[in-house]
Amino acid sequence: MAITKVASPKDLDKLQKQCQTEQDKHKRKLMVCCGPGCLANGAAEIVTEFKSQLKKKRIKGFSVEAMKETGCHGFCEQGPLVVVEPQGTFYTRVKKKDVERIVEETLRNNKVVDDLLYTAPDEKTYRDYREIPFYKHQKRIALRNLGHINQCDIRDYIAVGGYQALAKALNKMSPSKVIEEVKTSGLRGRGGGGFPAGRKWESCARLEERPHYVICNGDEGDPGAFMDRAIMEGDPHSVLEGMAICAYAVDSSEGYIYVREEYPLAVQFLQEAIREAEEYGLLGDNILGTDFSFHIKISRGGGAFVCGESSALMKSVAGEVGEPRAKYIRSVQKGLYDRPTVLNNVESYANVPVIIDRGGKWFAKIGTETSAGTKAFSLVGKVVNGGLIEVPMGTTLREIVFDIGGGIRNDRPFKAVQTGGPSGGCLPDDKLDLSVDFDTLTKAGSMMGSGGMIVMDEGTCVVDVAKYFLKFLVDESCGKCTPCREGLYQLYLLAVKISEGMATENDLDKMEQLSGVIIDASLCGLGKSGPNPFLSTIRYFRDEYLTHIRDKRCPAGVCKALITYEVDAQACDGCMACIHACAANAISGKKGEVHTIDQTKCDKCGACFAVCNRHAIKVA
């Protein structure tokens, strides 16, 4: 099909109607979630199977085109997910062999396949996903299209009103009006810092030097966060549209999306989306028939957490080593190639079209006074319902962990929730009623960060978590300045010492003193926030540190040097599974008899613990 360029807002309206008609042809649609989680669990196989089944079975009133590969639907824990719209029939943990039944029963006979529905821990079964508590408590703005449109089809995006906000900005608003609207919305950068986006745009727009650049940070370096990946893969056009609106506001004609190399699919889909948008005249030269031109290029990151730091990211885009530079040079003034540059992250840009479309005031009403709008989180860890969520700012941690997340797996007690990635911190149960917004989290010693939310139960050791994050930061430090390179490394060594039961209480004092110096003296944000994983855990879990130091004991049963595996003679039925699993040959015993572990041989790999069906292996 030859594509005519959209040359005016009227053209876009016409195209939108056309695309809607195409959609309305399908009375029902079948959405196969192809988000990161579902893909890892075999969604691609399910798509292929649906295609072949639909071709083979020729269901009346249901064409192959009515099956859509969508971005992340959110409820990753239950994936792979298949949804039939508009009913909202929600199938979970779908396997290849289930596909035929869905096609026959649901698509042909309009019946629900009961055993594929979601059953909550309270045994309640849900037919319509919108009723499930996991979805009910959410409000989606940045993730608005995820799971509802074909991730790679610009016509799907246009059908739901895509690029209308760009048309509105170009034709009805001056650049300064666009900035005014974003300022009114109160949108703060979703990448972690929380700097007001409108103000950033304004300072860039005011600078006379040209060219201006617009960059989207899709590096998402925080381990345990995948919101940006989900948006780039599931709704790439919303990012492009947001960037184009920003470019119009700050008079830029060249933009870059910095995507981490670990996200090959995001790179591919964004590339396709850029190509499509250019074909339709919605990106590139003379967008929508105006004299505004904006080109976007993809820059693949090389895998370096420090590139989340703006000056390091810009160096990386320029093909250099991602080393941050002095703070006093602001990247808005001297960014990419030393030119004025606006840098926001994926989620921030994805919010922009909605703000322009519905107005800054509408957006500002959502959330709290100082943190407007919603925030996407990847809710993961030891929580029952893990996945991708979006909630209004100001929602409490408790609502997120218990109402949406359904509480802790296996009914174990909640211990902490970690937010803000390696620069953030762990918050204990008495902080569960805190409102999730930029300022409250920072005050409590953690931070919003990009949106990873990792739930921990009693089986998580905070010393181990601090050690893990410190190791991460040591590996990811660029090594330019002494406090970060040497200081974090020494902090890590001291954490190791504690986890091995070799530390004294003096070491804790030393760690606290060193942390202060690292914060004051480091060159960039990575170093300045580097001690946070230690500081937030020592602040709320000092006792657990002291147990490691004084009693040489790890209460969570995680720190290898301080635990032993033992057989519970009452529970052991002598099945020999652990004996076969033990690579160190440390377990002995005959079939039917209680087994014993030779502590001198045991290397504490945990294999026996994992294989024992009778929970007869105890960690002490």
Add this chain to the structure above:
Amino acid sequence: MNHDMSKLPDIFARYPQKPQSLIAVLQDIQKEFNFLPCEALKETAKHLDVPLSKVFSVSTFYNAFSLNPKGEKVIRICMGTTCHIRGAGLIQDQLESKLGIKAGQTTSDMKFTIEVVNCVGACSMAPVVIVNDKYYADVKVNQTKKILKGG
């Protein structure tokens, strides 16, 4: 070891002949050869007119690059926060002891390379291990044999 440098012009042609193309070019070389051969680094420096020292600096700075050839099967253990608290470290220990190598190393028969990656964004299925392109979700410590066999 000799490597087929005739593929380089193709890779070079994909990007503008400017220093800012350095990372993109190295990524494509890494993909083509599974590592960055020295000869390729020298050619890249010449082609993009970047000092060889800078090319070396960039190729040792980013995680995506490796100066050593990788094995037939690259085992990537996700070490995201969720994977870590759900026991990815124990799985790493098992794989390392089974293959007799540490993360970042390759077996002498060039069959396996173990890598630890920061986060692949599949946290709901933690812990995750990826062998070449195959995902293993919710991995248990006693499943490492199966993973090595490719089951």
Add this chain to the structure above:
Amino acid sequence: MVHLTIDGTRVQAKEGEMLLKVIKQLGIDVPSLCDHDAVEPFGACRLCLVEITKQSWDGWKKYVTSCLYPVEDGLIVNTQAEKVVEARKTLIDLQLARCPGSPEIQQLAADYGITQTSYEPKIDSDNCILCGLCTRICEHMGFAAISTVDRGPDRRIASPLDEPPPDCIGCLACAINCPTNVIPYTEKGNKRTIWDKEFELITCSKCGRKTITRDFARALSKMRDIPEAYFEVCDACHRAETATNMGRIAGWSRREEAAS
């Protein structure tokens, strides 16, 4: 011009000037290892940390590295604040852990009352403090023969691929400017070796002294458009020749004057 106060002394400084320069002009002892007049400030060692505040800041204080902080009007700087000195001490302690065998760092540590690092010392340390002066000066001169390699605690200075650097011209700028003297080189007869690369030293055709390397001469000749033959004579002999010529010219002009 901006006006500021440093350790109680009111001073004037040029706009855009970095704080550390002004502090040093006052003769105040603030240690710094990575700062050098020849290159842009870098901010790696962080020892030049100072406390700053302003009257309008309402008692709020900030800690900045003075080498990378442009002077501001009304700034009140304390270079010896308790917290600053404590931080410097910790930073030196950390450097000592990295370079336990460096006499220069040992001395600096001793100045701050540290005789032994309180941290885990690095085993087999190369005693390089990673100030980056060598690579920055080399790049500034237009050669970029060496660079930083790897990252985090593994960061080090190296020649490309750890082979003799193709772009090195053997000028010794890296070795001479190294604050801890850890870039080794040797000279024997008319051979100089640095970074495992061997260079030929030019012998002055007049006095027979060893001058610069042949590669350096070639590079200079290209960069400055000077005939290569110029470098066959050492600087001292060139100067002597110039002086003789000057004398001759002066003689001529006196004679001309007398004749007219």
